[in-house]
Amino acid sequence: MTRPIYPINLIKDLYIKRHKMPWDTVKKIMSSPKDLDRFKKWIRVLQEELGWEEKIVLPIHEHLFIVNKDNRLIVKGKCGYEYGDYRENWKLRCSIYVRKDEDSLNELWGELLSPDPHWTEFREYYCPGCGTLLDVENVPPGYPPIFEFLPDLEGFYKEWLDEEIEAENLSFEDKSMDLVDKWSKELESERE
Amino acid sequence: MGIGLKGRSLKELLEESRELYEKTGYYYGMKDLKLKDEDPFKYERFYWRMVSASISARETVKYIAASPTVREYMELIFGIYTPEGDAIALSTGIMVHVHTMSSFIKYLIENDYENDPGIKEGDIFVTNETWSGGVHTADILTVIPIFHEGQLIGWAGGVTHELEVGAHEHGSMTIFAPERFSEGHHVSAEKVGENDKFYKHYMLRLKYATRMPNELILDEKARLAGCILIREEVKKIIEEFGFEYYIQAIREVIEDGRREFISRLKERLVPGRYRGYVHLATPFKDIPYIHPIARRDTFIHSPIEVNIQREGRIRLSFEGASKWGYFPYNCTPSAMDGGLWIATVQLLSYDGKVNDGSHLCVEQELPRGSVVNTDFPFAATSITWGFLIPAYAVYGMLISIGLFSRGYLEEVFLPSAGNSLMNFGGVDIQGEIGAFSVFEMAANQSGARAILDGIDCGYAIWNPEADQGNAELYEYLGPILWVNRRFIPDAHGYGMYRGGNGWASLWLISGALRYTLSCYGHGVKTGYIKGLFGGYPGPAWFSIKISGLDISDLIKEFGHIPTSISEIQRLYRKYPNNVEISRTALWADLKNGDIVGLFYTGGTGYGDPLDRDPQLVKEDYINGVISLETAEKVYGVVIEREGGEWTVNYDETRRLREEKRRERLDRGVPVKNWWLEERERILKKELPEPIKEAYNQSLELSERFKEEFTEFWNLPREFRF
Numbered sequence: 034m035t036r037p038i039y040p041i042n043l044i045k046d047l048y049i050k051r052h053k054m055p056w057d058t059v060k061k062i063m064s065s066p067k068d069l070d071r072f073k074k075w076i077r078v079l080q081e082e083l084g085w086e087e088k089i090v091l092p093i094h095e096h097l098f099i100v101n102k103d104n105r106l107i108v109k110g111k112c113g114y115e116y117g118d119y120r121e122n123w124k125l126r127c128s129i130y131v132r133k134d135e136d137s138l139n140e141l142w143g144e145l146l147s148p149d150p151h152w153t154e155f156r157e158y159y160c161p162g163c164g165t166l167l168d169v170e171n172v173p174p175g176y177p178p179i180f181e182f183l184p185d186l187e188g189f190y191k192e193w194l195d196e197e198i199e200a201e202n203l204s205f206e207d208k209s210m211d212l213v214d215k216w217s218k219e220l221e222s223e224r225e
Numbered sequence: 226m227g228i229g230l231k232g233r234s235l236k237e238l239l240e241e242s243r244e245l246y247e248k249t250g251y252y253y254g255m256k257d258l259k260l261k262d263e264d265p266f267k268y269e270r271f272y273w274r275m276v277s278a279s280i281s282a283r284e285t286v287k288y289i290a291a292s293p294t295v296r297e298y299m300e301l302i303f304g305i306y307t308p309e310g311d312a313i314a315l316s317t318g319i320m321v322h323v324h325t326m327s328s329f330i331k332y333l334i335e336n337d338y339e340n341d342p343g344i345k346e347g348d349i350f351v352t353n354e355t356w357s358g359g360v361h362t363a364d365i366l367t368v369i370p371i372f373h374e375g376q377l378i379g380w381a382g383g384v385t386h387e388l389e390v391g392a393h394e395h396g397s398m399t400i401f402a403p404e405r406f407s408e409g410h411h412v413s414a415e416k417v418g419e420n421d422k423f424y425k426h427y428m429l430r431l432k433y434a435t436r437m438p439n440e441l442i443l444d445e446k447a448r449l450a451g452c453i454l455i456r457e458e459v460k461k462i463i464e465e466f467g468f469e470y471y472i473q474a475i476r477e478v479i480e481d482g483r484r485e486f487i488s489r490l491k492e493r494l495v496p497g498r499y500r501g502y503v504h505l506a507t508p509f510k511d512i513p514y515i516h517p518i519a520r521r522d523t524f525i526h527s528p529i530e531v532n533i534q535r536e537g538r539i540r541l542s543f544e545g546a547s548k549w550g551y552f553p554y555n556c557t558p559s560a561m562d563g564g565l566w567i568a569t570v571q572l573l574s575y576d577g578k579v580n581d582g583s584h585l586c587v588e589q590e591l592p593r594g595s596v597v598n599t600d601f602p603f604a605a606t607s608i609t610w611g612f613l614i615p616a617y618a619v620y621g622m623l624i625s626i627g628l629f630s631r632g633y634l635e636e637v638f639l640p641s642a643g644n645s646l647m648n649f650g651g652v653d654i655q656g657e658i659g660a661f662s663v664f665e666m667a668a669n670q671s672g673a674r675a676i677l678d679g680i681d682c683g684y685a686i687w688n689p690e691a692d693q694g695n696a697e698l699y700e701y702l703g704p705i706l707w708v709n710r711r712f713i714p715d716a717h718g719y720g721m722y723r724g725g726n727g728w729a730s731l732w733l734i735s736g737a738l739r740y741t742l743s744c745y746g747h748g749v750k751t752g753y754i755k756g757l758f759g760g761y762p763g764p765a766w767f768s769i770k771i772s773g774l775d776i777s778d779l780i781k782e783f784g785h786i787p788t789s790i791s792e793i794q795r796l797y798r799k800y801p802n803n804v805e806i807s808r809t810a811l812w813a814d815l816k817n818g819d820i821v822g823l824f825y826t827g828g829t830g831y832g833d834p835l836d837r838d839p840q841l842v843k844e845d846y847i848n849g850v851i852s853l854e855t856a857e858k859v860y861g862v863v864i865e866r867e868g869g870e871w872t873v874n875y876d877e878t879r880r881l882r883e884e885k886r887r888e889r890l891d892r893g894v895p896v897k898n899w900w901l902e903e904r905e906r907i908l909k910k911e912l913p914e915p916i917k918e919a920y921n922q923s924l925e926l927s928e929r930f931k932e933e934f935t936e937f938w939n940l941p942r943e944f945r946f
């Protein structure tokens with residue numbers, strides 16, 4: 034199997050031009066075996082486009098990137114807004130708006146196609162830095178925010194890419210509850 | 226003396242195969258791919274001969290089967306298996322069955338069919354039971370053994386989906402069956418014939434098993450014909466390559482498939498934990514004519530966790546799923562394996578060696594007693610797809626996050642085609658009996674991609690060869706006439722790239738003596754599953770019935786039969802007693818002149834709708850896919866008419882989008898504040914009843930769900946709603 038090697042501009046086009054690329058080119062990329070240096074080029078494209086000093090370690094969302102800031106891996110928004118440790122659900126640091134009544138749900142598709150607040154709510158998570166809509170969860174009330182992606186960065190870099198990665202918070206564990214525990218403690222101390 | 230290789234029993238061979246894998250980590254202990262290394266061309270030629278034997282059986286059967294599901298929507302698949310029942314090569318088609326026939330063969334082996342009823346050349350085995358490899362009553366599996374010089378050396382198998390299964394409710398998949406006793410005709414892992422011929426009593430049984438016996442029987446024969454075609458082709462392949470080669474090659478091909486899968490995983494994804502959520506609302510409390518035990522509102526849900534492990538394995542977990550219930554959406558491990566495969570073959574294993582080698586790399590954690598692994602022996606599973614389709618669409622979405630992270634934007638795909646089902650049956654004015662499911666959903670909408678919109682009306686998650694079939698065929702099967710089939714503006718998951726757009730069909734009842742209809746669809750009450758990176762889910766589902774109005778009067782009033790959403794709504798407001806909008810329906814005794822309609826919800830969106838290319842928004846408007854109101858309100862795009870041409874006002878668009886982003890931050894609150902408020906609501910137990918019930922079931926069934934739920938909301942460990 035011969036692996037293609039694409040010029041970096043093509044990878045950049047995929048990111049910037051997207052649907053405006055000629056279909057023939059896109060189709061060919063889809064049908065061919067994958068280029069093995071894609072990740073490297075992808076990171077290079079992003080690094081250039083975003084112009085950040087911090088090294089991008091992993092893109093996890095159209096708007097969110099894990100970057101290495103002073104040897105700590107944090108989630109950073111395209112707009113520059115800094116969330117927190119990548120092992121903590123970034124949604125917990127968002128601004129949220131919940132559609133949970135008929136009026137706000139009807140705004141989406143009108144009455145006939147509207148979800149029913151007796152069965153669901155629509156949570157919209159916004160980037161506090163720029164107001165970009167980052168996620169829409171349609172879940173029943175009470176469902177904890179979904180932590181969609183917690184990468185195993187050490188496994189990825191060291192074992193899959195055969196590359197070094199240095200940072201003080203590499204260990205593969207969900208840290209979201211630390212933040213919630215902090216909220217809980219604040220709640221308790223307020224009560225006291 | 227066993228019937229297997231070298232006089233051993235199939236059971237011994239199966240045990241040996243498992244032990245070898247366990248001990249060495251390679252399928253059948255194949256550390257070296259001898260044949261592949263020696264002569265890769267011959268090896269590939271062998272593999273593709275096996276694949277083409279399967280494809281050719283499928284293509285032939287398409288033309289000799291009778292059911293429209295098989296002929297029109299190509300709901301069938303064929304495959305070749307090792308003596309122990311591992312899939313070697315498969316045809317195209319309904320990839321859910323990559324592993325189901327394998328489970329069926331293993332069931333026969335483990336339950337010693339070798340000795341009772343015996344397995345010999347020419348025997349025919351059939352099942353549609355979920356405890357022996359099946360998925361639901363509509364999918365019928367046939368397998369036959371392949372012998373060489375007196376030893377069993379493999380199996381050929383085929384599956385078709387039937388359009389009518391002989392259930393209390395008409396059609397292929399009952400919507401309301403509370404238990405297996407009302408989900409239709411079962412064949413329970415049986416030997417149904419020998420010497421390539423069905424037993425007379427089996428044929429007799431099929432004659433009275435469903436309301437469409439001709440289709441059922443001809444499909445049965447077609448499946449057998451396909452299996453025989455494969456069997457004879459395999460014999461030719463053995464003649465050409467030699468028996469020794471054959472036996473070694475079938476093992477290598479599976480080990481090769483396993484290695485390919487691992488390397489693809491490492492090439493395309495990122496190891497780690499991915500999480501999603503699936504739900505299904507079944508508002509059945511107000512449905513008349515259904516069994517009292519099923520007549521309730523139930524919320525079915527499950528967390529989905531996908532762990533991509535460093536060593537190149539995928540582990541899925543459904544910890545926290547609701548309890549099984551008296552509804553036909555229950556699943557079993559073989560159905561869940563089927564669901565897993567439909568998504569896996571689209572996103573990862575779409576080429577190369579798709580066989581049980583890949584299956585060795587995936588594992589599912591299916592909590593016993595939950596909806597994904599029912600422990601009630603009589604649970605109904607006739608529409609497991611109600612759950613499987615959204616569940617594995619979510620899995621596909623999660624895989625897409627990995628693809629995005631690696632930079633493979635062209636591969637990102639949300640396989641979120643919501644389906645709608647209409648079961649239809651009764652007697653027409655000529656006294657003809659009809660019973661079928663309208664299967665237009667066989668070409669529905671997909672979710673969005675990272676560089677393109679979702680597919681409108683051309684995708685089915687369960688069959689890569691999506692095809693709606695011919696409407697005329699249904700008009701021939703029963704007294705329904707299509708009066709309309711059209712897109713509904715705005716009916717998609719919004720996003721930077723939008724989901725495929727939803728549509729609706731309307732039928733006129735014409736020539737019925739006594740007809741019933743039941744219908745249900747994905748997105749009932751809740752909207753469809755969530756989108757990705759800020760994209761919206763598809764909208765909520767509905768069906769409609771217009772009765773007691775004279776069509777010619779309606780045509781006078783509207784200039785045509787009313788079809789658009791605004792026309793239906795106008796009609797609804799004007800004649801509230803004649804127009805019924807329903808969120809799950811069972812309509813008995815339809816009258817000629819009634820109009821019934823079904824909505825097919827849109828696919829999920831990708832990315833923030835405010836980031837959508839304004840030109841795409843303009844094109845959607847011109848094509849009738851969105852309204853001007855949605856263009857402005859959702860997409861923040863101002864389209865104007867300038868000298869007969871529609872154009873984007875870029876200055877206004879920029880201003881509007883900035884304003885919308887500001888508005889979001891104005892109405893949003895920090896998640897911490899929301900958490901405080903929500904916590905109060907939970908402590909006061911102010912949630913709707915079906916949702917409280919679903920949470921209680923999850924808290925009861927899963928320690929992990931309990932731990933995470935109570936910890937997140939800072940509740941006592943023993944909290945219940």
Ligand SMILES: [Zn+2]
Nearest residue numbers: 110112160163
């Ligand atoms: Zn931002």
